[in-house]
Amino acid sequence: xxxxxxxxxxxxxxxxxxxxxxxxxxxxxxxxxxxxxxxxxxxxxxxxxxxxxxxxxxxxxxxxxxxxxxxxxxxxxxxxxxxxxxxxxxxxxxxxxxxxxxxxxxxxxxxxxxxxxxxxxxxxxxxxxxxxxxxxxxxxxxxxxxxxxxxxxxxxxx
Amino acid sequence: xxxxxxxxxxxxxxxxxxxxxxxxxxxxxxxxxxxxxxxxxxxxxxxxxxxxxxxxxxxxxxxxxxxxxxxxxxxxxxxxxxxxxxxxxxxxxxxxxxxxxxxxxxxxxxxxxxxxxxxxxxxxxxxxxxxxxxxxxxxxxxxxxxxxxxxxxxxxxxxxxxxxxxx
Numbered sequence: 445x446x447x448x449x450x451x452x453x454x455x456x457x458x459x460x461x462x463x464x465x466x467x468x469x470x471x472x473x474x475x476x477x478x479x480x481x482x483x484x485x486x487x488x489x490x491x492x493x494x495x496x497x498x499x500x501x502x503x504x505x506x507x508x509x510x511x512x513x514x515x516x517x518x519x520x521x522x523x524x525x526x527x528x529x530x531x532x533x534x535x536x537x538x539x540x541x542x543x544x545x546x547x548x549x550x551x552x553x554x555x556x557x558x559x560x561x562x563x564x565x566x567x568x569x570x571x572x573x574x575x576x577x578x579x580x581x582x583x584x585x586x587x588x589x590x591x592x593x594x595x596x597x598x599x600x601x602x
Numbered sequence: 603x604x605x606x607x608x609x610x611x612x613x614x615x616x617x618x619x620x621x622x623x624x625x626x627x628x629x630x631x632x633x634x635x636x637x638x639x640x641x642x643x644x645x646x647x648x649x650x651x652x653x654x655x656x657x658x659x660x661x662x663x664x665x666x667x668x669x670x671x672x673x674x675x676x677x678x679x680x681x682x683x684x685x686x687x688x689x690x691x692x693x694x695x696x697x698x699x700x701x702x703x704x705x706x707x708x709x710x711x712x713x714x715x716x717x718x719x720x721x722x723x724x725x726x727x728x729x730x731x732x733x734x735x736x737x738x739x740x741x742x743x744x745x746x747x748x749x750x751x752x753x754x755x756x757x758x759x760x761x762x763x764x765x766x767x768x769x
Contacts, residue, residue: 461651475760481639482643482644482751483644486640486644486646487648488640489641489673490648491626491657492675493670499669500666501657501665502661502662502665503660503661508658511659515648515657593640594637
């Protein structure tokens with residue numbers, strides 16, 4: 445079964461047809477998706493602002509990153525769950541949208557980056573990493589997350 | 603002159619019509635408005651979670667507020683500017699939208715909540731600054747703030763569905 449066939453099967457299966465017929469299902473899921481955006485935004489900013497030198501200072505970076513990461517994971521869980529539901533409602537439409545694939549690529553990239561390079565730099569001792577690397581890592585992270593968010597917004601445009 | 607007349611007049615000004623009809627400027631403003639949720643609500647929510655004792659519990663509350671509130675305020679300023687433009691692009695439509703009214707009500711309450719907090723409990727922040735979990739009256743402020751922010755997001759999203767549901 446090709447990816448397109450899979451999307452078609454998803455979109456026209458019984459429960460999905462019912463979800464799409466419901467006038468409130470999609471709006472409610474989309475709203476929760478936006479709340480996930482806020483949660484991820486907050487957690488990412490707490491970590492990356494700190495890496496850039498603007499965040500809370502009294503604790504080592506690792507402690508702040510560790511605290512915020514928990515909320516990042518929760519935000520991601522909300523986003524991915526609601527995102528899959530939104531996708532299922534109009535799977536074939538998204539299949540043909542370039543921005544959907546841009547968003548997915550950026551999402552995979554940012555998750556890999558966050559839990560490899562970014563995490564290593566954030567969790568290292570404050571004296572172990574040169575500030576310029578910390579700043580670079582934070583900027584890459586913010587750029588990737590912004591790409592995911594902008595891609596998401598474009599998917600919804602008429 | 604009634605508010606309705608003002609809104610009608612505003613919608614007939616040439617800039618309002620131009621903004622409404624300019625496909626890309628309007629969508630750009632809308633995109634900035636939506637995506638700034640991550641800055642405005644995001645940082646505000648992290649402060650609220652600290653007030654609830656749910657994150658950064660080893661960082662003094664006053665420091666979380668001092669370092670994050672400016673970002674939330676920056677996000678808020680962007681929200682107000684882009685939000686005003688979105689209102690200006692279709693004044694009558696927004697004015698008649700029930701979810702817009704709910705959103706403005708929730709926004710006023712959220713601002714009032716912060717203003718009241720700064721005038722009362724936050725004046726004596728030194729008494730509970732280092733508490734991993736702040737006193738109950740502080741946690742109530744954080745919880746109320748989170749609820750109102752969620753309501754603002756919800757009502758804002760639902761604005762698009764008024765015609766679809768009730769039209």
